Amino acid sequence: MxxxxxxxxxxxxxxxxxxxxxxxxxxxxxxxxxxxxxxxxxxxxxxxxxxxxxxxxxxxxxxxxxxxxxxxxxxxxxxxxxxxxxxxxxxxxxxxxxxxxxxxxxxxxxxxxxxxxxxxxxxxxxxxxxxxxxxxxxxxxxxxxxxxxxxxxxxxxxxxxxxxxxxxxxxxxxxxxxxxxxxxxxxxxxxxxxxxxxxxxxxxxxxxxxxxxxxxxxxxxxxxxxxxxxxxxxxxxxxxxxxxxxxxxxxxxELYFEMAGHANKMAMLIKEAFKRNGYSFLVESFTNQQFPIIPDSILLKLKEKFEYSFWVKVSEKASAVRFCTSWATDPGAVGQLTEEIHKYGPVAYEDT
Amino acid sequence: MxxxxxxxxxxxxxxxxxxxxxxxxxxxxxxxxxxxxxxxxxxxxxxxxxxxxxxxxxxxxxxxxxxxxxxxxxxxxxxxxxxxxxxxxxxxxxxxxxxxxxxxxxxxxxxxxxxxxxxxxxxxxxxxxxxxxxxxxxxxxxxxxxxxxxxxxxxxxxxxxxxxxxxxxxxxxxxxxxxxxxxxxxxxxxxxxxxxxxxxxxxxxxxxxxxxxxxxxxxxxxxxxxxxxxxxxxxxxxxxxxxxxxxxxxxxxELYFEMAGHANKMAMLIKEAFKRNGYSFLVESFTNQQFPIIPDSILLKLKEKFEYSFWVKVSEKASAVRFCTSWATDPGAVGQLTEEIHKYGPVAYEDT
Amino acid sequence: MxxxxxxxxxxxxxxxxxxxxxxxxxxxxxxxxxxxxxxxxxxxxxxxxxxxxxxxxxxxxxxxxxxxxxxxxxxxxxxxxxxxxxxxxxxxxxxxxxxxxxxxxxxxxxxxxxxxxxxxxxxxxxxxxxxxxxxxxxxxxxxxxxxxxxxxxxxxxxxxxxxxxxxxxxxxxxxxxxxxxxxxxxxxxxxxxxxxxxxxxxxxxxxxxxxxxxxxxxxxxxxxxxxxxxxxxxxxxxxxxxxxxxxxxxxxxELYFEMAGHANKMAMLIKEAFKRNGYSFLVESFTNQQFPIIPDSILLKLKEKFEYSFWVKVSEKASAVRFCTSWATDPGAVGQLTEEIHKYGPVAYEDT
Amino acid sequence: MxxxxxxxxxxxxxxxxxxxxxxxxxxxxxxxxxxxxxxxxxxxxxxxxxxxxxxxxxxxxxxxxxxxxxxxxxxxxxxxxxxxxxxxxxxxxxxxxxxxxxxxxxxxxxxxxxxxxxxxxxxxxxxxxxxxxxxxxxxxxxxxxxxxxxxxxxxxxxxxxxxxxxxxxxxxxxxxxxxxxxxxxxxxxxxxxxxxxxxxxxxxxxxxxxxxxxxxxxxxxxxxxxxxxxxxxxxxxxxxxxxxxxxxxxxxxELYFEMAGHANKMAMLIKEAFKRNGYSFLVESFTNQQFPIIPDSILLKLKEKFEYSFWVKVSEKASAVRFCTSWATDPGAVGQLTEEIHKYGPVAYEDT
The missing domain is CATH 3.40.640.10 (Type I PLP-dependent aspartate aminotransferase-like (Major domain))
Incomplete structure (x- = not known):
């Protein structure tokens, strides 16, 4: 995980x-x-x-x-x-x-x-x-x-x-x-x-x-x-x-700010991956926390490999969840996540 | 007053x-x-x-x-x-x-x-x-x-x-x-x-x-x-x-309940007077507190003779106010109030 | 009582x-x-x-x-x-x-x-x-x-x-x-x-x-x-x-002070009665609360007619108790108490 | 220090x-x-x-x-x-x-x-x-x-x-x-x-x-x-x-207890040094805190090399102070302290 x-x-x-x-x-x-x-x-x-x-x-x-x-x-x-x-x-x-x-x-x-x-x-x-x-x-x-x-x-x-x-x-x-x-x-x-x-x-x-x-x-x-x-x-x-x-x-x-900058950069990669596949977000964030709105069917798949935080249910079949990065986030791990997102392809909320 | x-x-x-x-x-x-x-x-x-x-x-x-x-x-x-x-x-x-x-x-x-x-x-x-x-x-x-x-x-x-x-x-x-x-x-x-x-x-x-x-x-x-x-x-x-x-x-x-009953009765007279003149209410109350919505122009006149409590502004020119009765409320005082209300005639919110 | x-x-x-x-x-x-x-x-x-x-x-x-x-x-x-x-x-x-x-x-x-x-x-x-x-x-x-x-x-x-x-x-x-x-x-x-x-x-x-x-x-x-x-x-x-x-x-x-003065006067009568019979006090008080030290044997008798407050045990067989007067204290009641004290005669702590 | x-x-x-x-x-x-x-x-x-x-x-x-x-x-x-x-x-x-x-x-x-x-x-x-x-x-x-x-x-x-x-x-x-x-x-x-x-x-x-x-x-x-x-x-x-x-x-x-045992052992060495020179203690302690009573004149000298905690003044010219050892206490440091105590020789409280 x-x-x-x-x-x-x-x-x-x-x-x-x-x-x-x-x-x-x-x-x-x-x-x-x-x-x-x-x-x-x-x-x-x-x-x-x-x-x-x-x-x-x-x-x-x-x-x-x-x-x-x-x-x-x-x-x-x-x-x-x-x-x-x-x-x-x-x-x-x-x-x-x-x-x-x-x-x-x-x-x-x-x-x-x-x-x-x-x-x-x-x-x-x-x-x-x-x-x-x-x-x-x-x-x-x-x-x-x-x-x-x-x-x-x-x-x-x-x-x-x-x-x-x-x-x-x-x-x-x-x-x-x-x-x-x-x-x-x-x-x-x-x-x-x-x-x-x-x-x-x-x-x-x-x-x-x-x-x-x-x-x-x-x-x-x-x-x-x-x-x-x-x-x-x-x-x-x-x-x-x-x-x-x-x-x-x-x-x-500048260690404090270097670490924060790294985390933000990692978060932007995640954001980008969701955006490119048409996902909406709870809010627009430019910091290390991203809150994409994700259909339950996709969450089920994501949670086999990744831990995220449940945030709030936004419709019958979709929730906003939180993905957090940090100074310690490995670009490789982000790569695995973004690859996974792309693999699911464009999101379809209509059935949620 | x-x-x-x-x-x-x-x-x-x-x-x-x-x-x-x-x-x-x-x-x-x-x-x-x-x-x-x-x-x-x-x-x-x-x-x-x-x-x-x-x-x-x-x-x-x-x-x-x-x-x-x-x-x-x-x-x-x-x-x-x-x-x-x-x-x-x-x-x-x-x-x-x-x-x-x-x-x-x-x-x-x-x-x-x-x-x-x-x-x-x-x-x-x-x-x-x-x-x-x-x-x-x-x-x-x-x-x-x-x-x-x-x-x-x-x-x-x-x-x-x-x-x-x-x-x-x-x-x-x-x-x-x-x-x-x-x-x-x-x-x-x-x-x-x-x-x-x-x-x-x-x-x-x-x-x-x-x-x-x-x-x-x-x-x-x-x-x-x-x-x-x-x-x-x-x-x-x-x-x-x-x-x-x-x-x-x-x-x-039964003194406690007799007093409460009296106050409610007085309140119903006040409610009735407002209702008959077309006033709206913040909520429908059957107890001793009544919250009519009253145009500011009328409040100005009422406050010359009566004390009430301001409750909440409901539009640009009208507010809900509170009229309270109690065991001590004099039917004569209620009479003066209802007479005054009738004197103003049907309420017109349109200009508020 | x-x-x-x-x-x-x-x-x-x-x-x-x-x-x-x-x-x-x-x-x-x-x-x-x-x-x-x-x-x-x-x-x-x-x-x-x-x-x-x-x-x-x-x-x-x-x-x-x-x-x-x-x-x-x-x-x-x-x-x-x-x-x-x-x-x-x-x-x-x-x-x-x-x-x-x-x-x-x-x-x-x-x-x-x-x-x-x-x-x-x-x-x-x-x-x-x-x-x-x-x-x-x-x-x-x-x-x-x-x-x-x-x-x-x-x-x-x-x-x-x-x-x-x-x-x-x-x-x-x-x-x-x-x-x-x-x-x-x-x-x-x-x-x-x-x-x-x-x-x-x-x-x-x-x-x-x-x-x-x-x-x-x-x-x-x-x-x-x-x-x-x-x-x-x-x-x-x-x-x-x-x-x-x-x-x-x-x-x-001057009602407030008249009442207080009365209570103090009544307290001094009680104090005087105990003093004249040789009683000690927890402290010397000139106000409406008096704390005589009284042998248990005498307390037993006093409590048949009078209510006082227990304060503190001062020896095996004697306690300080509190007698309070107030604006409402009846001189007749004080008379009954002082009479009772005098009736018991000089206090003997030695056997306590 | x-x-x-x-x-x-x-x-x-x-x-x-x-x-x-x-x-x-x-x-x-x-x-x-x-x-x-x-x-x-x-x-x-x-x-x-x-x-x-x-x-x-x-x-x-x-x-x-x-x-x-x-x-x-x-x-x-x-x-x-x-x-x-x-x-x-x-x-x-x-x-x-x-x-x-x-x-x-x-x-x-x-x-x-x-x-x-x-x-x-x-x-x-x-x-x-x-x-x-x-x-x-x-x-x-x-x-x-x-x-x-x-x-x-x-x-x-x-x-x-x-x-x-x-x-x-x-x-x-x-x-x-x-x-x-x-x-x-x-x-x-x-x-x-x-x-x-x-x-x-x-x-x-x-x-x-x-x-x-x-x-x-x-x-x-x-x-x-x-x-x-x-x-x-x-x-x-x-x-x-x-x-x-x-x-x-x-x-x-047993690391926890080994460390505590070491500290106690160090404290006993300090205690012994004071005892052998006739010092009194605030209390008898067998643990890592020792509270010798020390004349001010000696405290003046001790504080040039050692840090201790002031505890309580016990007479005009003497105080109880606290010496603490821990898991980290170096036997060499204890040696320096006990040597110093012995150097001062038998304590004389009489002039305190």
Whole structure:
């Protein structure tokens, strides 16, 4: 079986692993107060073009999301998110477990628009009833989104502007950030994120690390006492240097972006193969996740050789499924997949 | 100004108040461990036709909802509710503040259907991803709903059946329960609720008490240690007998239902006046809340003499607003309102 | 049986109740946005000598404590309290249920000293480990304390000074505040509290109201969005005017303090009777709660006629128990109790 | 500088690391649903002598503690712990952040006695006031404790007996479990723990793993839906197999215990050196943590070459400090330390 079901099937990029091996017997201070974490934070600050940001390293994405949101909000405040947002659907109510409502807005492509955010804010701000409703205070977006789409600089700027007007925090979940920043058509970069967001994270787990997310805090309110929050929520790794060592390796040169670029390239080959055979897609994605809509009859055949993720049923006899590539995706495996697709020939949805 | 904006503008029904005055200087045990609470609980058990239920008295509805839900759920479990449900929209995230997600289902008339509940349950039960999602465990419904509609015995039985099949608790918010049970077309009663629900409450605040809700617990799991939960959530009234005295008065005869019947009758007069002049309604309600759709030009005139609640804009120039009656509504005031409506003559939406 | 077991055995002072009856059929806005609440708040501001404070009315003490603390703290922050503090012992973990640790300091007389607070703060502020520990952020004291003792102006000033130096909120639980302010030896008053504390409440439930506490917020951080917090925690009374009506009556003249003075006077008679017969006390109290240490043999006889509260076993055969008086305590009942004490004659602890 | 300040200064044991390297490019399912986790769980079940236990792998100790406790308790329930317990002092209120009070009992040696637990339970069970107090429901102990002491089989059996009589869960924090089970005088083993506890964990972070704790659940109530809890609390590692690979290596032979034995042996050398020079100890420890009481004048000299942890000031001029050894402790480094101690000669506390 060849796995295209997710982007965390393998371990770490060999260079990252090598660095862990090389530093294994060094003695360092615990809890992220070591020189590797300092170095990695310094590299990230430099790539973001700002020295006045705080960088923290956490183990995983759900942990990062819940820690940021718990740190940022007072008890009566909530989070605006697309209904497809990871915090809304796939984190077992982690945000609510910290006491906060997720105000989920309908979204066809996984993105929020500035206007939606403004309308949601205003719907909660009427004089008469506002204290009977949750107060929106943080906007959660993902880039790329859970369905692989990305924000343009113009879109993100508009969102950022609304957030600043309405005194909302803007937090960007970058579990797959590298894939967005290396996608065809992308016009955002780290300095832009550091300028437009109050907080965002650069995902390592899904791009070449064994595990780990680099959280960038730009807003002073969220920065304050943040290490207390990491500890309380169980996210403070005793051997914190493991995170520092990995991120230093990912960002000392361009390794992080090289890996993301490779994955996107592999994904485009898969996309192309489906497109050429007439398949529709759930959304148009230029990143490492592709969501072709496939007749059940073909899925039956595909699953004999390939693992993918079921996403959503779109008609009686067809479903959107997810094919994921990663830094580790073997072009040979992609070749087998595309060959298989071509072998089935042009898709016929009419009988579905 | 005549207030039709809510059903808690006045104090208590005179008979209830009189009883509070009469017993004022008696010395009783605190925290609801007095003879008045026992008596009132006994009356309610008897009206429900079951001795094996627990009855607790709390001060308000939000408090009751959050205490029941916190008592019933484990941290990873959530509540299925209509998107219009009070807990979803007008309790400032009280349920989330207790750690639980509200899984809000779209509802045009404020009600949930058995099939919607089943579908929601199943969407969260897939083998592959279920632990990444909240586990639905309690169904929250209101009767009457927030828009005045009511459940039939058949509908509630179907919901109860799904809940038992799927091991979901069924909890009914009865902030205005009397109005439902006395509505034209209603075929439910207290014994039916005590049989079909795991918990429900009989609202006093909105039907004749100074304040107070009588919570009925039918399910042993929720019953266990419930007084701890009341205390922890700040709902244990020191002079608990105030609740017992009031509910004993409401239920020793038919006072509770007489008051609700009066309010419904007043509401039907208002409904009739609007209907005769061609007004549409947001929903068809047979209880004390009416939601006519009214052109802005007419609202401008109405608001000079009457208070109502704004509900929702339905077109450029017309809104649904809420007129509420209560046990205290004066037929004379209703007369003034209906006269005014007739004075405006047949409604013309065309220019809205 | 004559009840001396608590100070909330009866209903409300007749003047308070009369006012509720008199205003019963008036129509007012809900949720505390009525003229009675405004009036009562105005009276309290005036008695505190400050216009820049916020006054909110809540139903009970646990509710008030948890709402203030939840509003004031971020998730990693905790509360310093005497180990005897009500929040630490008798509120079923309500503060922890809001996510906050109570850092309980040993206290023999129910009071905290400025030095204890400072030492606790410093023990949590070491550079190396602080983020592994809760951050102390709010100091909770009660006046009178749970064992009837009171703070002097000098003591409270010293506490306030430490709190301001260390950026700690100072919150005073005044469930029985009137009894403290009317006690022999007291040199504090409402303006002093409003100057020295960040928040405090004036208890009504235990001094003449049916229920209700008037919360005074002096600190802008805690003031912000406080009504959201009241609603979320289930403390927003629909017919909020009931609280306004009562507090307006308590504070329009000196009724609140007259009642407290009466209770203290009755308590001093009881104290005197025990003292004259050689009884020891758990602490020296000048307020309405007295804690004589009584041999079990005498308790057996007392309990045939009087209700008191068991407090703590102090030796094999003797316990401290609590006798409470209130605004409603009948001098005749006190006469019966003191007569009984004198009848037993001088106490002999030697055989205990 | 030679570090004796903690037992997590280095990375992983070389054999463990080698296994991670060896398996790095394999494709496996995520979230712990892979064959390595199955294998490791199987090995642990086998070492515990029970097939009916559940084994989960988490990243760190605080995370494990909070997840177990959140899974086990209802909102009104609390945890009995020694006041020195890690959850009470060094987890930034993580348990309270999940809503639960820690009922901390004084302990001189870090241990709880069966009698203390029973007394605490009974103090919270009085008919009159129990619902005003937290309900004790889980007993938290550490083995070895935070000060290196260990439980005997007799002590643990007595605790287990009280817990079962009183319907309390018994949870053992084994962050350093190996060191306890390999200590001189220990008579406990994994099968005994699996029989006497409801849950416990086998710490990897401090004994040879890069990170990771193996949680053993013996009680069906806690087992239920536990993966939901791991996910919600942010503890579900995407590449879960990293934990499985490590624990399989630690437990396929005796590596785990060999490493712990080495650390204990090194600690005994340090202990012996201090003892021979007349030093007192905070407690008598036979595990990898030693707490000698050292005059400040000597600490000044020691700190030029060695890192240790400050623990507690015991007099004007002397403090208890912690020396930690681990699987990675070099006998040469221990030699340097003991030589240094001998060089200072017999300790003189008199001038302290």
């Amino acid at each position: 060849i796995r295209f079901n997710c982007d965390y099937s393998e371990g770490a990029h060999p260079k990252v692993l090598e660095k862990l091996v090389e530093t294994n017997m060094e003695q360092t201070a615990g809890y992220g107060c070591d020189s590797y974490c300092s170095k990695a934070a310094g590299l990230i600050k430099s790539k973001c073009g700002r020295e006045d940001i705080d960088v923290h390293f956490l183990v995983g994405g759900t942990q990062t999301n819940l820690t940021v949101i718990a740190a940022a909000l007072r008890p009566h405040q909530g989070v605006i998110s697309a209904d497809t947002g990871h915090i809304n659907t796939h984190e077992t109510g982690a945000i609510e477990a910290c006491g906060h409502k997720v105000l989920a807005l309908p979204s066809a492509d996984g993105k929020l628009a500035a206007g939606d955010i403004k309308a949601c804010y205003e719907a909660h701000a009427s004089d008469e009833t506002r204290e009977h409703m949750v107060q929106p205070k943080l906007v959660y977006i993902s880039n790329p989104t859970e369905v692989g789409t990305i924000y343009s600089r113009e879109e993100l700027s508009a969102i950022s502007k609304v957030c600043r007007e309405k005194d909302l925090f803007l937090y960007l979940d970058g579990a797959r950030l590298g894939y967005a920043l290396c996608a065809e058509g992308n016009d955002l970069d780290l300095p832009a994120l550091a300028r437009l967001c109050d907080a965002f994270y650069i995902g390592g787990t899904k791009i070449g690390a064994l595990f780990g997310e680099a959280l960038v805090l730009c807003n002073d309110t969220i920065k304050k006492d943040f290490r207390y929050m990491i500890k309380q929520k169980g996210g403070m790794l005793a051997k914190g240097r493991l995170l520092g060592v990995q991120f230093a390796e990912l960002f000392k040169d | 005549i207030r039709f904006n809510c059903d808690y503008s006045e104090g208590a029904h005179p008979k209830v108040l009189e009883k509070l005055v009469e017993t004022n200087m008696e010395q009783t045990a605190g925290y609801g461990c007095d003879s008045y609470c026992s008596k009132a609980a006994g009356l309610i058990k008897s009206k429900c036709g079951r001795e094996d239920i627990d009855v607790h008295f709390l001060v308000g509805g939000t408090q009751t909802n959050l205490t029941v839900i916190a008592a019933a759920l484990r941290p990873h479990q959530g509540v299925i509710s209509a998107d219009t449900g009070h807990i979803n929209t007008h309790e400032t995230g009280a349920i989330e503040a207790c750690g639980h997600k509200v899984l809000a289902l779209p509802s045009a008339d404020g009600k949930l259907a058995a099939g919607d509940i089943k579908a929601c349950y199943e969407a969260h039960a897939s083998d592959e991803t279920r632990e990444h999602m909240v586990q639905p465990k309690l169904v929250y419904i209101s009767n009457p709903t927030e828009v005045g509609t009511i459940y039939s015995r058949e509908e509630l039985s179907a919901i109860s059946k799904v809940c038992r099949e799927k091991d979901l608790f069924l909890y009914l918010d009865g902030a205005r329960l009397g109005y439902a049970l006395c509505a034209e077309g209603n075929d439910l009663d207290l014994p039916a609720l005590a049989r079909l629900c795991d918990a429900f409450y009989i609202g006093g605040t909105k039907i004749g008490a100074l304040f107070g809700e009588a919570l009925v617990l039918c399910n042993d799991t929720i019953k266990k240690d419930f007084r701890y939960m009341i205390k922890q959530k700040g709902g244990m009234l020191a002079k608990g007998r105030l609740l017992g005295v009031q509910f004993a008065e409401l239920f020793k005869d | 004559i009840r001396f077991n608590c100070d909330y055995s009866e209903g409300a002072h007749p003047k308070v109740l009369e006012k509720l009856v008199e205003t019963n059929m008036e129509q007012t806005a809900g949720y505390g946005c009525d003229s009675y609440c405004s009036k009562a708040a105005g009276l309290i501001k005036s008695k505190c000598g400050r216009e820049d404070i916020d006054v909110h009315f809540l139903v009970g003490g646990t509710q008030t404590n948890l709402t203030v603390i939840a509003a004031a703290l971020r998730p990693h922050q905790g509360v310093i309290s005497a180990d005897t503090g009500h929040i630490n012992t008798h509120e079923t973990g309500a503060i922890e249920a809001c996510g906050h640790k109570v850092l309980a300091l040993p206290s023999a007389d129910g009071k905290l000293a400025a030095g204890d607070i400072k030492a606790c703060y410093e023990a949590h502020a070491s550079d190396e480990t602080r983020e592994h520990m809760v951050q102390p952020k709010l100091v909770y004291i009660s006046n009178p304390t749970e064992v009837g003792t009171i703070y002097s102006r000098e003591e409270l000033s010293a506490i306030s000074k430490v709190c301001r130096e260390k950026d700690l909120f100072l919150y005073l639980d005044g469930a029985r505040l009137g009894y403290a302010l009317c006690a022999e030896g007291n040199d504090l008053d409402l303006p002093a509290l409003a100057r020295l504390c960040d928040a405090f409440y004036i208890g009504g439930t235990k001094i003449g109201a049916l229920f209700g506490e008037a919360l005074v917020l002096c600190n802008d951080t805690i003031k912000k969005d406080f009504r959201y917090m009241i609603k979320q925690k289930g403390g927003m009374l629909a017919k909020g005017r009931l609280l306004g009506v009562q507090f307006a009556e308590l504070f329009k003249d | 030679i570090r004796f300040n903690c037992d997590y200064s280095e990375g992983a044991h070389p054999k463990v690391l080698e296994k991670l390297v060896e398996t790095n490019m394999e494709q496996t399912a995520g979230y712990g649903c892979d064959s390595y986790c199955s294998k490791a769980a199987g090995l642990i079940k086998s070492k515990c002598g029970r097939e009916d236990i559940d084994v989960h792998f988490l990243v760190g100790g605080t995370q494990t503690n909070l997840t177990v406790i959140a899974a086990a308790l209802r909102p009104h329930q609390g945890v009995i712990s020694a006041d020195t317990g890690h959850i009470n002092t060094h987890e930034t209120g993580a348990i309270e952040a999940c809503g639960h009070k820690v009922l901390a009992l004084p302990s001189a040696d870090g241990k709880l006695a069966a009698g203390d637990i029973k007394a605490c339970y009974e103090a919270h069970a009085s008919d009159e006031t129990r619902e005003h107090m937290v309900q004790p429901k889980l007993v938290y102990i550490s083995n070895p404790t935070e000060v290196g002491t260990i439980y005997s089989r007799e002590e643990l059996s007595a605790i287990s007996k009280v817990c079962r009589e009183k319907d309390l869960f018994l949870y053992l924090d084994g962050a350093r479990l190996g060191y306890a089970l390999c200590a001189e005088g220990n008579d406990l083993d994994l099968p005994a723990l699996a029989r006497l506890c409801d849950a416990f964990y086998i710490g990897g972070t401090k004994i040879g793993a890069l990170f990771g704790e193996a949680l053993v659940l013996c009680n069906d109530t806690i087992k239920k839906d536990f993966r939901y809890m791991i996910k919600q609390k942010g503890g579900m590692l995407a590449k879960g197999r990293l934990l499985g690979v490590q624990f399989a290596e630690l437990f396929k032979d």
